[in-house]
Amino acid sequence: MNSPIFLAAVAAIAGAFALVQPHLGPFWQSLLINILMYTALATAWALFSGPTRYVSLATAAFFGLGAYTMAFLGEAMPLPMVYLSAAVIGAVVAAIVGLSTLRLSGVYFVIFTFGLAELIRQLVTWAEAKFGGTVGRFVFVPVSPTDIYFMLIAACVAVFALGWWVQRSRLGWALRAIGEDETVARHAGIDVTRAKVLLFSLSASVMSVVGCIMAPRWTYIDATIAFNPIISFQVLIMALLGGAARLYGPVLGVVPLAILFELLQANFPNHFSILLGAVFLAVVYLVPRGVAGLLEKRR
Amino acid sequence: MSLLTLENLSRSFGGLRAVDGLSFAVEPGQVLGLVGPNGSGKTTALNLITGNLRADSGRVIFAGRDIARSAPHSIARAGIARTFQLVRVMASMSIAENVAVGAIFGAAPCAPAEAMRRAPALLARIGLEGRGAEPAGKLTYIDQKRLELARALAAQPRLLLLDEWLAGLNPTELEEGIALIRSIAADGVTIIMVEHVMSAIRALCGRIVVMNAGQRIAEGTPDAALSDPAVIAAYLGDDDA
Numbered sequence: 046m047n048s049p050i051f052l053a054a055v056a057a058i059a060g061a062f063a064l065v066q067p068h069l070g071p072f073w074q075s076l077l078i079n080i081l082m083y084t085a086l087a088t089a090w091a092l093f094s095g096p097t098r099y100v101s102l103a104t105a106a107f108f109g110l111g112a113y114t115m116a117f118l119g120e121a122m123p124l125p126m127v128y129l130s131a132a133v134i135g136a137v138v139a140a141i142v143g144l145s146t147l148r149l150s151g152v153y154f155v156i157f158t159f160g161l162a163e164l165i166r167q168l169v170t171w172a173e174a175k176f177g178g179t180v181g182r183f184v185f186v187p188v189s190p191t192d193i194y195f196m197l198i199a200a201c202v203a204v205f206a207l208g209w210w211v212q213r214s215r216l217g218w219a220l221r222a223i224g225e226d227e228t229v230a231r232h233a234g235i236d237v238t239r240a241k242v243l244l245f246s247l248s249a250s251v252m253s254v255v256g257c258i259m260a261p262r263w264t265y266i267d268a269t270i271a272f273n274p275i276i277s278f279q280v281l282i283m284a285l286l287g288g289a290a291r292l293y294g295p296v297l298g299v300v301p302l303a304i305l306f307e308l309l310q311a312n313f314p315n316h317f318s319i320l321l322g323a324v325f326l327a328v329v330y331l332v333p334r335g336v337a338g339l340l341e342k343r344r
Numbered sequence: 345m346s347l348l349t350l351e352n353l354s355r356s357f358g359g360l361r362a363v364d365g366l367s368f369a370v371e372p373g374q375v376l377g378l379v380g381p382n383g384s385g386k387t388t389a390l391n392l393i394t395g396n397l398r399a400d401s402g403r404v405i406f407a408g409r410d411i412a413r414s415a416p417h418s419i420a421r422a423g424i425a426r427t428f429q430l431v432r433v434m435a436s437m438s439i440a441e442n443v444a445v446g447a448i449f450g451a452a453p454c455a456p457a458e459a460m461r462r463a464p465a466l467l468a469r470i471g472l473e474g475r476g477a478e479p480a481g482k483l484t485y486i487d488q489k490r491l492e493l494a495r496a497l498a499a500q501p502r503l504l505l506l507d508e509w510l511a512g513l514n515p516t517e518l519e520e521g522i523a524l525i526r527s528i529a530a531d532g533v534t535i536i537m538v539e540h541v542m543s544a545i546r547a548l549c550g551r552i553v554v555m556n557a558g559q560r561i562a563e564g565t566p567d568a569a570l571s572d573p574a575v576i577a578a579y580l581g582d583d584d585a
Contacts, residue, residue, distance in 0.1 A: 215448055218456050222445045225434030232394055234420035234449035234499065 048209060051293065055205045062198050066191065074194060078262070080303045081197035082255060086276070087284040087295035088204045089251035092211060093244045095289035096220035100155045102277040103142070106162035107135045107249040109272035111256025113169065116266055119186040128257050135253025136246040143242035150227075159277070166272035173268070181267030188261040196258045204251050208292040211244070220244055278321065279306065286328045288335020297336040298328075345408065347372045347534050348393070348503055353402035353412070354558075355392055362388040364558035365402070370503070375525070375535045377549035377566065379542075381579055385558040386538040387429055390505050393536075394426050395419040407502070423451040425501035427492040429508050429538075435481030439472060440464070442480045443494045450499020462498065470494045470524065486517060497528065504528065506537040510544050522547050542570070554578070 062077065069077065086104060094101050114131040122130075146157050173179055211217040219240040222230040231237050260266055279302070287298030302324070309320050332339060346369035353366045363385045370376045378386050391397040393404055395416035404412040411419050425446070434442050443466050444459035454462070467473050470490040472483075480491055489509060496504055510521050522544050529535055529548070539545050545552060546566045554562040554569050556578035562569040569575060 213456065215453075215456060218445060218448050221437065221441075222434060222449075225437055226432050228396070229428075229432045229434060229495075230445075231416040232396070232420055232426055233445050233495065234417050234451070234453070235445075236415070236417045 048213075051209065052206075054293075055202060059198050059202050063195065066194060071190075074190060076304070076307060078190065078194055078197060079307065080300060081194070081201055082259060083280065083283055083299045083303050084296050085197060085200045085204050085255045086252055086280045087287070087299050088201070088208060088292070089248045089255075090280050091284045091289040091292070091295045092204070092208050092251075093220075093241075093248040094284070095291075095294070096217070096224045097241060097244075098224045099147070099150070099241075100281065101158045101245075102155060102274070102281065103139075103158035103161050103249070104252055104277040104280045105272050105274050106158075106165045106277075107139065107252035108256035108259075108276055109162075109165065109169070109268070110134055110138060111253030111258075112260040112266055112271040113182075113256075114253065115186065115257045115260035116182040116184050116271075119184055119261070124186065124188070128254055131253040131257035132250045136250040139246040139249030140242055143245040144238070147238060147241045147245065159274070162272060162274060162277060166268045169272065170268040181265055181270075183265050184260050184263065186261050190262065193258055193262055197255070200251070200255055200258060205292065207247065207251070211247070212292060216240060216243060275318075275321070278325070282321075282325050282328055284335075286332060286335060288337030288339075290335070291337040291341075294335050294337035346370060346405075347374075347407060348536075349403075349405040350389070350393070351403040351405065353389070353392055353404060354400050355388060355397055356400055361558050363392060363399075366555070366558065366560055367402075368553045368560060368563065370534055370536060372502075372534055373529070373532060374551060375529050375537065375549050377545040377552035378536055378538045378555065379540070379545060379552055379570075380555035380561075384555040384578075386555055387507055388558075389555070390426065390507055390536070390538060393419075394424060394505065417449075420449070420499065421451060421453070423500075423502035424505065425450065425496035425499040425503075426505040427489070427496055427507055427509050431485065431488045431492055433480040433483070433488045433491050433495075435479065437480055438476060439467065439478050439480050439483070439491055440476030442491055443467060443476075443498045446495035446498030447500075451502065452500040459498070463494075466494045466498055469497070471520070486513060493524075497533075501533060503534045503536070506535065506539070508538055508540065510537075510539055510541045518544065542566075 090104055111131040114134055115127055118127045118130055142161060149157055219235045222233065222235055223237055223240060227237055263270060283298040283302045284295040286302060287296060288294030310317050313320060349369040350367050353363055355363045366389060380386055392399050395414055399412045403410050406422060406424065411422060440460060440463040443463040444456065447454055447459035447462055448456055463476055467476055470493055472487060472490055483491060493509065510518060513521055525548055549566055552566050552569050553560055554575045561574045561578060562572040
């Protein structure tokens with residue numbers, strides 16, 4: 046897809062989301078918030094994992110860090126500063142983690158990122174009990190669901206713009222080369238570690254901001270909500286269904302799955318994980334290259 | 345001054361001394377042949393020069409700087425490009441994009457758009473003109489080798505390392521390949537080629553280094569070095585063997 050069409054499409058869809066807002070009831074607004082949130086998360090996930098083919102399950106870790114940033118700083122500083130702090134915290138944690146783990150490849154990286162999210166969740170639970178004397182925190186900030194809706198639109202536009210820029214940049218080329226053959230990339234003059242850490246941080250930064258935007262929606266958060274591993278799995282499966290190799294791919298998976306998960310959760314609350322697993326299997330077996338891959342094959 | 349000097353370079357794998365006190369130098373503009381029986385340490389030597397492997401001891405001086413402990417990407421940026429013995433292309437990228445990667449990140453880095461503009465000329469030079477949009481993975485083995493060379497040239501290296509680049513070519517392709525390497529050398533690129541095709545070595549290399557068991561056993565013009573008794577013994581075994 047060439048860039049004028051892509052950017053125009055992003056602007057048009059964002060505009061449409063903004064325009065329909067006054068006509069949405071609470072149910073539809075809540076569903077669209079979900080779709081916007083997962084669009085931002087899955088696209089950010091694919092920014093890094095798409096070209097490098099490093100499957101990360103750390104989405105929940107960065108999302109949760111962002112949510113906790115809001116819980117801790119929401120009343121202490123102006124809101125824009127809180128979102129900025131979340132971006133910085135996500136990027137810094139990702140850089141530290143990236144420097145120590147991006148040498149890992151394949152399944153080791155997957156396991157590590159999953160472990161990381163769990164580790165942070167446990168650390169937060171422990172620290173809250175030990176030093177805060179609490180299990181969770183109330184998030185009392187003047188942010189309405191409508192504010193969240195508009196901020197998520199902005200976040201989606203930002204992540205698409207970021208992705209568009211990265212694809213054209215030397216960084217994007219470096220990541221694609223790394224995904225194809227790391228040895229060739231290295232010998233072609235690419236600083237492989239630097240490129241991976243940079244993009245991992247950018248991607249994590251977006252996830253943290255999204256977590257920060259979402260936090261007020263729950264009013265009360267604890268580590269189990271903020272660092273829910275289901276978020277990581279849902280983002281992964283959405284990006285895979287859509288196709289992580291294209292910038293517009295993940296959103297093609299987000300829309301149907303966000304609706305499906307909403308329906309499943311409403312109708313089968315006790316069997317949700319089983320059904321999620323079944324959807325996971327179906328996607329991997331039936332559309333291994335994602336909807337975007339199918340579309341390109343058809344042409 | 346030599347462009348590249350190896351000084352007493354060594355690397356072991358467990359108990360095996362793959363490269364054992366290797367020293368030689370390459371002058372600017374030279375085409376140096378690196379030959380020897382299988383397992384004599386030629387590819388390991390190339391991997392030490394390009395930073396793919398780290399030397400246990402010794403020095404690699406490139407353009408006056410010791411690069412023996414540098415990372416592969418900084419060695420590449422300093423002006424050393426290579427091809428691989430087992431061909432490596434970026435299979436799902438297009439042919440032109442493969443070449444562009446060389447130009448974007450090589451010794452004379454350029455913007456991606458500029459790299460894509462330069463790609464067609466390089467593809468024409470190595471005999472893949474007009475095919476830039478095809479996926480690299482669909483190319484035949486020989487064409488993948490050509491593509492690797494184009495990628496290496498796109499980096500505008502001062503030193504080019506070819507690891508059995510001529511292996512597996514038929515006689516016509518071999519003629520073309522030799523002419524191509526000669527034209528690259530004529531542009532002023534210094535070349536080290538690991539090669540088993542002796543006719544190519546004789547046609548291209550002013551000087552060769554013969555290795556056996558990780559050591560240099562002979563050095564000189566191809567005719568002189570290949571008729572050295574030590575070299576004959578290394579290839580064919582001793583009289584009493």
